[in-house]
Amino acid sequence: MDQRREAQANEINGSQSNENDGVSSKGPALRLYPCVEQKAENYEDLEEELEFSPHLYSALERHLPSSVLSSSRDNKVQYMTDILLRYSPRADRSRLQKHGEYRQKIISNYQPLHRVLYTMHAADFFVPSFIKAISENKEESFRKIMSEPSPGVFTFEMLQPRFCEMMLAEVQNFEKWVRETKFRIMRPNTMNKFGVVLDDFGLQNMLKKFMEDFIRPISTVFFTEVGGSTLDGHHGFVVEYGTDRDIDLGFHVDDAEVTLNVCLGKQFTGGELFFRGVRCEKHVNSDTQPDVFINRFFQQEIFDYVHVAGRAILHCGRHRHGARATTYGQRINLLIWCRSSVFRETRKYQTDFPSWCAECKREKEERIRQKASILKSELRLRTV
Numbered sequence: 001m002d003q004r005r006e007a008q009a010n011e012i013n014g015s016q017s018n019e020n021d022g023v024s025s026k027g028p029a030l031r032l033y034p035c036v037e038q039k040a041e042n043y044e045d046l047e048e049e050l051e052f053s054p055h056l057y058s059a060l061e062r063h064l065p066s067s068v069l070s071s072s073r074d075n076k077v078q079y080m081t082d083i084l085l086r087y088s089p090r091a092d093r094s095r096l097q098k099h100g101e102y103r104q105k106i107i108s109n110y111q112p113l114h115r116v117l118y119t120m121h122a123a124d125f126f127v128p129s130f131i132k133a134i135s136e137n138k139e140e141s142f143r144k145i146m147s148e149p150s151p152g153v154f155t156f157e158m159l160q161p162r163f164c165e166m167m168l169a170e171v172q173n174f175e176k177w178v179r180e181t182k183f184r185i186m187r188p189n190t191m192n193k194f195g196v197v198l199d200d201f202g203l204q205n206m207l208k209k210f211m212e213d214f215i216r217p218i219s220t221v222f223f224t225e226v227g228g229s230t231l232d233g234h235h236g237f238v239v240e241y242g243t244d245r246d247i248d249l250g251f252h253v254d255d256a257e258v259t260l261n262v263c264l265g266k267q268f269t270g271g272e273l274f275f276r277g278v279r280c281e282k283h284v285n286s287d288t289q290p291d292v293f294i295n296r297f298f299q300q301e302i303f304d305y306v307h308v309a310g311r312a313i314l315h316c317g318r319h320r321h322g323a324r325a326t327t328y329g330q331r332i333n334l335l336i337w338c339r340s341s342v343f344r345e346t347r348k349y350q351t352d353f354p355s356w357c358a359e360c361k362r363e364k365e366e367r368i369r370q371k372a373s374i375l376k377s378e379l380r381l382r383t384v
């Protein structure tokens with residue numbers, strides 16, 4: 001079973017790794033000593049929605065890292081819930097049940113705008129070149145429509161302008177409903193204050209098909225090492241950036257084996273994605289390497305990408321990245337975090353270093369070099 005929280009992106013921030021400030025590369029953590037000046041809030045008004053007793057939240061609050069303590073109440077609740085869930089498998093079951101009820105409440109009250117979006121209509125959603133490549137289902141066909149500007153980052157034309165327009169309008173319509181009904185929605189992940197989870201308002205089945213039939217064939221070819229051929233779960237959402245929305249997105253890895261990110265529009269400047277190499281849990285905060293030896297060539301880990309509406313970018317979830325500030329207009333992107341339960345389960349029992357982590361590879365090569373040099377000097381000594 002999936003061990004990580006559905007709506008969680010793992011922020012990478014070397015400057016916040018101080019133990020008492022409670023941020024670790026393993027996800028949210030607590031500070032060792034409570035903040036005594038902090039008066040604990042009362043969470044009893046949220047009893048219905050909370051996963052755990054409101055008293056537990058009040059007690060835990062003083063242990064929050066300072067950056068979270070000064071954030072919104074919603075953010076604090078989300079942060080503490082993430083921590084508590086790590087220690088309670090039973091709570092996992094009740095969370096799933098509560099989440100099911102939450103979705104049901106939305107779906108039975110929200111009136112969709114474009115019903116056509118709720119079932120897969122490939123010919124209306126995707127551009128013809130993409131459909132052709134998928135139907136041929138060969139590496140060669142995928143390569144024809146894709147470019148790989150940096151190792152493990154693929155970009156290609158994917159969505160029809162009409163699909164993008166309809167999805168934008170659907171999201172707007174959902175947000176209008178949320179405002180009018182004052183329904184409290186969950187945001188896509190711990191790093192976004194704006195945006196919505198598409199799976200929560202009825203698009204789950206369409207996105208499941210989207211992943212199984214239009215992402216998995218590609219990830220089977222290009223992301224086998226990270227579970228790309230066994231994708232069986234997803235988290236689909238949109239993120240919204242602009243001067244009156246989220247502005248940028250910190251450096252992080254996704255809670256996904258493979259991530260699909262497609263810009264839906266609208267007009268904007270800025271918002272470039274920056275990539276800094278693939279890392280395992282242990283090396284998530286390690287330095288970016290100037291050159292890595294991949295596929296017989298030295299290649300750069302540093303890569304910046306400019307979003308274009310309709311164009312997809314596909315990368316491994318553990319490829320470290322972030323988004324620069326959107327300085328004008330509005331940028332809305334569709335994200336599908338694709339997961340493999342098989343990959344996650346097998347990773348738990350693997351003692352070997354993961355072949356896809358560039359830092360593990362570098363350390364291994366360093367060990368080989370050192371052994372070879374010891375061997376050489378021993379041989380030299382023997383021959384003297």
Ligand SMILES: O=C(O)CCC(=O)C(=O)O
Nearest residue numbers: 009239249254323333335
């Ligand atoms: O803003 C973007 O395009 C990137 C979003 C992202 O990386 C994420 O939501 O995990």
Ligand SMILES: [Fe+2]
Nearest residue numbers: 009253254321
């Ligand atoms: Fe991300």
